[in-house]
């Protein structure tokens with residue numbers, strides 16, 4: 568399958584000349600930016616999908632690489648991508664009371680407004696979900712990359728939540744999630760081929 572992996576945020580994301588760090592959190596006096604974490608996870612997913620035989624491209628491969636939102640879908644179209652996977656990390660700057668400790672946490676997959684994307688989002692969530700709080704969410708129309716005909720957006724977890732942060736910065740956990748996601752995408756493709 569031809570797949571475009573999109574590490575969310577970064578240079579020129581929303582406005583030309585402006586670096587968009589995405590969600591930001593402080594842990595132990597160190598500032599952590601979503602755009603950087605996205606790039607790390609996306610690179611791992613790129614490698615895993617490539618190893619599984621897919622043709623994979625990334626919308627950006629470096630921290631300061633220029634990549635506006637529109638450009639991301641142009642890259643996908645240019646390679647005739649059959650799937651777009653955007654990688655993000657969440658934050659909940661105003662903790663509410665919907666969680667026992669007042670903090671939102673967990674893994675989340677958003678999908679474009681069509682059945683194929685929803686089916687893949689559900690499959691990824693189910694596979695990663697073991698023992699974690701997970702959600703499948705239909706995309707809001709303001710999520711630009713999810714306008715692509717077959718697309719999912721993975722929110723790895725909440726970088727401002729202390730529990731999630733431990734997982735998100737544990738290379739073993741990230742590798743595990745990446746390998747599960749790559750497996751789900753690969754078996755999704757096999758299933759689709761069998762059906763046609």
Ligand SMILES: [Zn+2]
Nearest residue numbers: 575589655656
């Ligand atoms: Zn984001």
